[in-house]
Amino acid sequence: MLPFVIAVTIVHILSLIFMGVMIFEYLHIHEKHMILLYSFGDPHILHKRWRKWLLMGAYAFFTLAISATTIAFLLYLFRFLP
Amino acid sequence: MNPQPQEQLIRAFSTHWIKYWGPAAAYVVLTGTGMLLFFLAIMAAYHAFVLSQITFIAGLIITLGIHHWFFHFVLSDSMDDIIITNRRVIFLDVDLLFCDDIREIQLEHIIAVEARKHGLLQNIFLYGTLWFDTGGSEMLEGRTLPLVPRPHSIANEITILLQKKNNQ
Numbered sequence: 500m501l502p503f504v505i506a507v508t509i510v511h512i513l514s515l516i517f518m519g520v521m522i523f524e525y526l527h528i529h530e531k532h533m534i535l536l537y538s539f540g541d542p543h544i545l546h547k548r549w550r551k552w553l554l555m556g557a558y559a560f561f562t563l564a565i566s567a568t569t570i571a572f573l574l575y576l577f578r579f580l581p
Numbered sequence: 582m583n584p585q586p587q588e589q590l591i592r593a594f595s596t597h598w599i600k601y602w603g604p605a606a607a608y609v610v611l612t613g614t615g616m617l618l619f620f621l622a623i624m625a626a627y628h629a630f631v632l633s634q635i636t637f638i639a640g641l642i643i644t645l646g647i648h649h650w651f652f653h654f655v656l657s658d659s660m661d662d663i664i665i666t667n668r669r670v671i672f673l674d675v676d677l678l679f680c681d682d683i684r685e686i687q688l689e690h691i692i693a694v695e696a697r698k699h700g701l702l703q704n705i706f707l708y709g710t711l712w713f714d715t716g717g718s719e720m721l722e723g724r725t726l727p728l729v730p731r732p733h734s735i736a737n738e739i740t741i742l743l744q745k746k747n748n749q
Contacts, residue, residue, distance in 0.1 A: 539590040
């Protein structure tokens with residue numbers, strides 16, 4: 500059972516690290532685009548900033564939701580320990 | 582990349598939403614497969630515990646893998662990627678962690694703009710390809726913008742800009 504738990508933990512940790520790296524990169528690239536659009540005087544810049552937070556929020560929420568659900572499944576499987 | 586003197590923004594927009602269809606369908610199908618594997622893991626837990634563990638790990642990897650892949654695509658493509666000003670056309674090609682390209686075509690190099698809508702989907706959902714003729718005879722990748730929403734209207738706007746520029 501221990502290798503199984505370790506494998507599941509590693510997968511979750513890798514998933515969270517990947518999410519962090521993606522969000523960091525997205526923030527960096529998005530800000531660069533916003534600066535470019537702002538310098539051209541784009542009037543819709545505020546709406547585009549809201550969309551950024553909405554997308555990142557959805558990504559973080561669903562990643563954590565999948566992790567929470569799979570951990571709940573894991574706890575359920577513990578009932579069948581030999 | 583800074584604005585040139587007297588440069589004004591005409592339009593900034595993203596490529597057509599049809600680009601999300603394929604990844605969204607793959608996301609739904611593969612997430613469903615992952616959930617099915619979780620269900621099988623629970624069903625097999627009492628009788629075949631090792632098989633249940635393997636199924637569980639497979640379901641977890643499939644679910645998380647497709648989830649990150651889908652959001653990688655959405656975050657990469659959700660930003661505005663076509664910017665038209667009165668001096669140039671800028672195309673931003675972003676693929677998070679892999680590619681961050683900026684292509685620009687100065688209006689003075691453009692001879693003509695061609696808008697193409699081929700096929701049923703492109704005509705129903707009003708998207709197509711823009712090709713900027715800069716003197717070559719081929720449709721080179723650097724001079725072509727795919728998945729442009731309402732390409733004929735955009736081509737018309739660029740043509741008006743070209744005419745204004747030629748009259749100056």
